[in-house]
Amino acid sequence: MITITNLKRIAIAAILIALTGCVSVTKVDSGDRAVGERLQLHLDGAWNQINAPSVVGPNCQSWTMEGLTVDQILVYSGLKNDEPIHYQAGGSSEKKVFKFHSNMQPEQIVALYEGMLTRDGSTFTLKKLEPAMFGGVKGFHFEYTLVRKTDNVQISGTGSGAVSKGELFAIVYQAPQLVFYPRHQARVAHIIQSARLKA
Amino acid sequence: MRRRQFLAAACAASAGLAPGPGRAEDAWVMPPRMERPDVATDEGGLWALMDREEAKLRRSPFAIRDAELRSYVQEIICRLAGDHCPDVRVYLVRNRYFNANMAPNGMMQVWSGLMLRVDNEAQLAAVLGHEIGHYLQRHSIDTFRDARSRSAFGVFLGMFGVIGLVGQLASVAGAFANSRGNELQADRIGLSLMSKAGYDPAEAAKVWENLLLEAKANPAGDPTKNSPMFATHPPMADRKDTLAQLAAALPRGVTNEKTWQEKTAPYRREWLNEEVKRGQFEESIALLSRLMQRSPEQPDFVCARADVYRMRSSDTDLNAALADYQAAIALGGEPPEAHRGMGMIYRQRDQPAETKKSFTRYLQLAPEAPDSAMIKNYLEELGA
DSSP, X not given: OOOHHHHHHHHHHHHHHHHHTTOEEEEEOSEEEEETTTEEEEESSOEEEEEOTTTOOTTEEEEESSOTTTOEEEEEEEEXXXXXXXXXXXXXXXXXXXXXXXXXXXXXXXXXXXXXXXXXXXXXXEXXXXXXXXTTEEEEEEEEEEEOTTTOOEEEEEEEEEEETTEEEEEEEEEETTXXXXXXXXXXXXXXXXXXXXX | OOXXXXXXXXXXXXXXXXXXSSOSSTTXXXXXXXXXXXXXXXXXXXXXXXXXXXXXXXXXXXXXXXXXHHHHHHHHHHHHHGGGGGGOEEEEEOOSSOOEEEOTTSEEEEEHHHHHHOOSHHHHHHHHHHHHHHHHTTHHHHHHHHHHHTTXXXXXXXXXXXXXXXXXHHHHGGGSOOOHHHHHHHHHHHHHHHHHTTBOTXXXXXXXXXXXXXXXXXXXXXXXXXXXXXXXXOOHHHHHHHHHHHHTTSOOOBOOHHHHHHHHXXXXXXXXXXXXXXXXXXXXXXXXXXXXHHOTTOHHHHHHHHHHHHHHOOTTHHHHHHHHHHXXXXXXXXXXHHHHHHHHHHHHTTOHHHHHHHHHHHHHHOTTOTTHHHHHHHHXXXXX
């Protein structure tokens, strides 16, 4: 008898097998760290960086503490005009690509991010969007909740960013609401506060 | 259900339901209520599997827990399903795509994307009747056996790959795709059921006509022609034409448009917001233009189309968005977001007086909006 549980296991295994050929995990040490050419961060503790072209684009890094399906930090460093904010394959039957444009306002950038996160039918609710400094320049801060379609898990997320010289710099963190989000929220807030943009 | 009864019903059905020209299902006989199959059989196992998924669906955050709306849709189902009414349990699901599906154990899902798109009860009844047709003819167990006999497990996984991971609510009941012949048969049964329930059968073809409008707007075209997800579905245009032809021989009935619009009104803005966020600009503009034509007095549709134009932002889109926002405001009772959208465009165009006026009005109408701090900041920049 084929059960949904078995199907899930097989599908997940298939995905993992597909990914193992091109994914590596490296340690992101604590201390000062440059991400890209212009973004400088200070980390209080170590993180795991997922290196996979199928997960992020060239101007984005994906970090995790507990594992990619649990928590994730996306660090955008110098995303250029017309560059997608996500890898292009996607899990959706729709082929919409969400691209950053240099003239975007904060609400448009957040909408872009919302579009990316809800491509699979997940639901996104914006909780807050406010002006904030990021990396020493005027930017924005937003908070949201997400109900993830694949497993119905309630996710909390937060992000801060700014557009500098036409490029997007941002840090977005999300994790399951009940345990994991509060566990690392303060550390992520410190990383965001530590951000500095080189001229 | 006794095997002999089932066979008799199936024979009657096949006599009247064979694809091709003919009248709607006057020869079709509704089978009696089904007994729960023995759990030791493959069908019993499939029911048990669906029971577990139904338990998950009941707890799902995507389920729309509105007893009144659910009861209203269940009543429509009862009018269609007759004696089978107690066996069909409907769940309304928050999902922006057009779909309804029914599992062999009687669990039916109706997605919000479908409810946004149908114009009236009769159109909903056409879709629900179609799903009940699959259920009554036990198409899913046929498909399940067929897939298993062909070791077509990869087909299942392929489908899941298209629509997401296994176990998604969306895909569970729909995982057992029906053959093209079964789809046509279910169309005909649905038409028969809606007609017998007193609904106007002409509305069935309109469901497909409306979907075709969106599909044509999509640069990729009709998904039933080029998407693996719809590989077993007949092309929309064929279904529309066949249903229209069959409906012409049936008596006209009611549409209950006003009741449908009233019952779904509390969800309209939420469902429109989901549609706008889909990012499929051309399809959304086609859909919203149609809804505006249908309900010219309704500002929500106009504002939603303006949002889509503003998000697309190509060529003359911002002018079109402004015109729509203004039209929505002129109608009255517009969503607060109409003023925010206008303010954003004026700010982009460096028109401070208009920006200030629009954002101020937005904050008056939605002082607790999640982006109120950002909007206040914009106003402060203007010296307001």
